Amino acid sequence: MEYNVNEINASEKEVEIKLSYDEIKESLENEVKKQTKNIQVPGFRKGKVPKHILKKMFGDALEYEAADKVATEFFWKVADEKDLRPIGKPAMTSLDFEPEKMLTFKVKYETVPNITVQNYKDIEIEVPDFAVTDEEVQKEIEYILKANQVTEEANEIGEDRNFHLEVEINRTDEQGNILPDSKPEKLTIDLTNEQIHPQIIENSKGKKIGESFSFHFTDERKLTNSEGVEEQVTENYYYTVKILSIKKIILPELNEDLVKKVTKDRLSDVEAFKEEIKQDIQKYYNQRVEEITRSRLLSEIIKNNDFIPPQTLVNNVLEEYLKSEENYSKQNKIPFNKDEARNRLRRNAENEVKWYLIKEQILKAENISISEDELKEFAQKEAEQTGLSVEKLLNYYKASNQVERILDDKLFEFLKANNKIKKVDPKTLYPQKEESNEQ
Amino acid sequence: MHQILIRPLITEKMTNLTADKGQYGFIVNPKANKIEIKKAIEQKFNVHVVDVRTINYKGKTKTQFRKSGRFEGRTAKFKKAIVTLKEGETIELFEQV
Numbered sequence: 045m046e047y048n049v050n051e052i053n054a055s056e057k058e059v060e061i062k063l064s065y066d067e068i069k070e071s072l073e074n075e076v077k078k079q080t081k082n083i084q085v086p087g088f089r090k091g092k093v094p095k096h097i098l099k100k101m102f103g104d105a106l107e108y109e110a111a112d113k114v115a116t117e118f119f120w121k122v123a124d125e126k127d128l129r130p131i132g133k134p135a136m137t138s139l140d141f142e143p144e145k146m147l148t149f150k151v152k153y154e155t156v157p158n159i160t161v162q163n164y165k166d167i168e169i170e171v172p173d174f175a176v177t178d179e180e181v182q183k184e185i186e187y188i189l190k191a192n193q194v195t196e197e198a199n200e201i202g203e204d205r206n207f208h209l210e211v212e213i214n215r216t217d218e219q220g221n222i223l224p225d226s227k228p229e230k231l232t233i234d235l236t237n238e239q240i241h242p243q244i245i246e247n248s249k250g251k252k253i254g255e256s257f258s259f260h261f262t263d264e265r266k267l268t269n270s271e272g273v274e275e276q277v278t279e280n281y282y283y284t285v286k287i288l289s290i291k292k293i294i295l296p297e298l299n300e301d302l303v304k305k306v307t308k309d310r311l312s313d314v315e316a317f318k319e320e321i322k323q324d325i326q327k328y329y330n331q332r333v334e335e336i337t338r339s340r341l342l343s344e345i346i347k348n349n350d351f352i353p354p355q356t357l358v359n360n361v362l363e364e365y366l367k368s369e370e371n372y373s374k375q376n377k378i379p380f381n382k383d384e385a386r387n388r389l390r391r392n393a394e395n396e397v398k399w400y401l402i403k404e405q406i407l408k409a410e411n412i413s414i415s416e417d418e419l420k421e422f423a424q425k426e427a428e429q430t431g432l433s434v435e436k437l438l439n440y441y442k443a444s445n446q447v448e449r450i451l452d453d454k455l456f457e458f459l460k461a462n463n464k465i466k467k468v469d470p471k472t473l474y475p476q477k478e479e480s481n482e483q
Numbered sequence: 484m485h486q487i488l489i490r491p492l493i494t495e496k497m498t499n500l501t502a503d504k505g506q507y508g509f510i511v512n513p514k515a516n517k518i519e520i521k522k523a524i525e526q527k528f529n530v531h532v533v534d535v536r537t538i539n540y541k542g543k544t545k546t547q548f549r550k551s552g553r554f555e556g557r558t559a560k561f562k563k564a565i566v567t568l569k570e571g572e573t574i575e576l577f578e579q580v
């Protein structure tokens with residue numbers, strides 16, 4: 045047997061195997077025997093047709109078909125013996141069989157690429173240095189006040205926006221006449237909502253129960269006409285709104301009682317409460333910075349060690365992505381286009397596979413692993429937080445992929461320690477969102 | 484003269500007989516006799532026939548029940564001939580199938 049492996053790219057190879065007839069004779073005969081078991085010829089029981097009759101009926105066709113199977117069998121034998129490590133489904137690209145002489149075939153297969161990782165240390169990346177502002181704390185407090193608001197019946201809408209309205213709304217023409225096909229609709233309008241149309245806020249001021257006001261807006265959009273040409277369409281909508289009831293919103297005062305109520309008696313001091321809010325927001329920002337750091341480090345390392353990933357693995361990851369996105373779309377009733385999603389998510393899937401393979405190499409090169417003691421230590425920490433027993437946690441880690449998660453965290457800590465992570469003003473990183481820390 | 488040899492008989496049983504005893508089976512014209520069969524084979528395959536044995540099949544009666552009542556018919560009758568050749572002689576039967 046002769047064989048030769050040609051490298052197509054880092055993760056794709058082609059092996060050419062040459063076999064003499066003597067080497068394959070036995071396998072070929074066994075394979076032909078297997079096939080003849082299923083052949084039916086009138087006058088014979090199934091599988092009882094003599095060989096010479098079959099040979100005369102089908103010629104060498106049986107041997108050719110058997111050769112294909114024998115080739116597959118020999119490919120796997122060679123793959124095992126020579127440690128080729130194919131992944132996915134290898135494909136036979138050519139097969140040359142000369143009965144009673146020889147069998148030559150080529151098989152293209154994917155394999156986990158042998159990559160030598162480099163430049164994963166001393167990389168300089170910039171991450172935003174988010175700091176909580178007083179405005180952000182104030183905004184959070186406003187949300188809390190709003191969540192604890194009470195309402196009382198009112199007769200008239202005042203100058204401020206702290207009102208809820210129950211209204212009946214009708215579509216009208218420009219002159220204010222209700223359109224014949226318009227159906228009255230009952231709605232609740234929250235005037236404090238920032239997305240409310242400004243005309244509603246302005247025109248409703250000073251109105252009483254039973255009175256009406258109107259507003260209009262223009263909708264401009266692009267539509268494709270029957271000839272397939274895109275054209276700009278402008279449509280005006282006019283409405284009349286009849287007020288059915290008015291409720292005034294009364295926001296509570298931020299005092300000890302409210303702090304006690306919100307924190308369930310954990311805190312009572314207003315300043316301490318504000319400080320806790322600030323810390324919570326900061327905690328959230330720190331998490332975001334951690335995610336950004338991880339993502340930037342990974343993309344830099346992938347960029348420094350780029351290679352073509354095995355398509356079998358990419359497709360597996362991609363299918364998982366598509367499945368989860370399809371489920372999400374179904375649950376949230378969002379239209380789902382599989383082809384569009386496949387194109388969009390392909391790059392992410394490729395990066396995930398690339399990182400997985402690079403990660404394995406870094407772990408090997410740096411000798412990073414999780415020892416039993418470390419796992420125990422980790423379990424002890426979590427046991428203190430959760431109240432579960434260490435034994436139970438250890439079993440859970442081993443049964444699930446938690447060990448991998450812990451190993452990932454350890455690797456990330458290593459990468460953080462060995463690369464230059466520069467914290468910079470978010471405004472320089474995201475100049476278009478200067479006014480807010482939110483990404 | 485009518486056609487004597489209709490088709491060779493290639494079945495599991497006949498293949499075994501051929502292999503063990505050098506006998507070959509044919510479906511022949513039911514009107515043909517052993518002498519005619521022997522001559523026809525010797526002429527067609529250029530061999531020497533030692534023995535001819537024949538079996539007549541009458542055809543089976545088949546009954547069908549239809550709306551109009553019982554309907555009876557028969558399947559075709561046929562004749563089988565088993566010929567023994569002189570030792571060492573063979574017929575390439577498969578080409579005749």
